[in-house]
Amino acid sequence: MEKFSQDYSKYTDEDFLVWKTLFKRQMELFPKVSAKEYLHGIEVVGFREDKIPDFREVNERLGKITGWELNPVPSIIPNEQFFPLIAQKKFPATTWLRRLDQLDYLPEPDMFHDVLGHVPLLSDPHFSDFFTAIGKLGVKHLDNKWVIELLGRIYWFTVEFGLIDAGNGLRIYGAGILSSHGETKSSISKGPTHIPFSVKGIFEMPYENDRVQDKYFVIRSFEQLFNSLPEIEERIEKEVKAQAKHKNDEFSKIHLPEG
Numbered sequence: 001m002e003k004f005s006q007d008y009s010k011y012t013d014e015d016f017l018v019w020k021t022l023f024k025r026q027m028e029l030f031p032k033v034s035a036k037e038y039l040h041g042i043e044v045v046g047f048r049e050d051k052i053p054d055f056r057e058v059n060e061r062l063g064k065i066t067g068w069e070l071n072p073v074p075s076i077i078p079n080e081q082f083f084p085l086i087a088q089k090k091f092p093a094t095t096w097l098r099r100l101d102q103l104d105y106l107p108e109p110d111m112f113h114d115v116l117g118h119v120p121l122l123s124d125p126h127f128s129d130f131f132t133a134i135g136k137l138g139v140k141h142l143d144n145k146w147v148i149e150l151l152g153r154i155y156w157f158t159v160e161f162g163l164i165d166a167g168n169g170l171r172i173y174g175a176g177i178l179s180s181h182g183e184t185k186s187s188i189s190k191g192p193t194h195i196p197f198s199v200k201g202i203f204e205m206p207y208e209n210d211r212v213q214d215k216y217f218v219i220r221s222f223e224q225l226f227n228s229l230p231e232i233e234e235r236i237e238k239e240v241k242a243q244a245k246h247k248n249d250e251f252s253k254i255h256l257p258e259g
Contacts, residue, residue, distance in 0.1 A: 041120025086135025117175030126222035
């Protein structure tokens with residue numbers, strides 16, 4: 001993969017205004033709606049409204065806590081690149097920011113989504129270890145499209161659009177929600193369906209990535225998320241064995257001896 005870097009000198013006045021506007025707007029909501037671990041993460045990685053994050057500074061802070069770092073990329077990257085990076089605790093992050101006329105909708109993730117949405121929780125040990133394990137599973141099964149689809153569902157309903165209720169009401173931890181002003185408000189309202197976290201349930205739940213979600217899975221803690229890894233692995237291995245058996249059965253039918 002070609003090496004990219006963040007050229008901080010190229011950020012314009014509009015870029016700084018976009019970051020400030022988005023950050024300030026979300027921070028007015030976060031204390032009442034986001035997971036406390038996420039809020040703590042914003043503090044420890046040093047995000048502020050008047051400064052676009054410098055990846056070198058973020059990597060220094062985050063690296064000391066959980067070993068994660070930001071890996072600059074130009075845009076969305078394929079699974080063949082994504083999973084190996086995650087397995088190495090390198091989060092792929094774009095370095096460009098949306099325009100002022102794109103504050104509420106963007107067809108693909110920009111730096112605000114990648115960095116403010118994802119990075120704070122990478123400072124939480126349980127979430128960090130869960131995320132790394134998903135990366136390693138992806139690397140192990142890169143050649144199996146169905147397993148990658150199942151891991152994509154886990155990623156979607158946790159890392160991107162996960163909710164948590166640790167006993168004090170619904171809170172948000174998914175980056176796709178936290179970087180969206182509208183979905184931050186709607187996700188914990190009475191409108192959507194809130195489903196207790198279940199690996200089986202997520203594996204059976206397809207998703208659409210081009211609209212506001214109407215179903216969310218709710219964890220009780222990030223420890224619960226981490227502790228779900230053995231079940232995720234077990235169910236994946238069963239899928240792989242079932243696929244292998246099906247292929248063998250089909251092969252046997254084709255090559256049955258005559259007579």
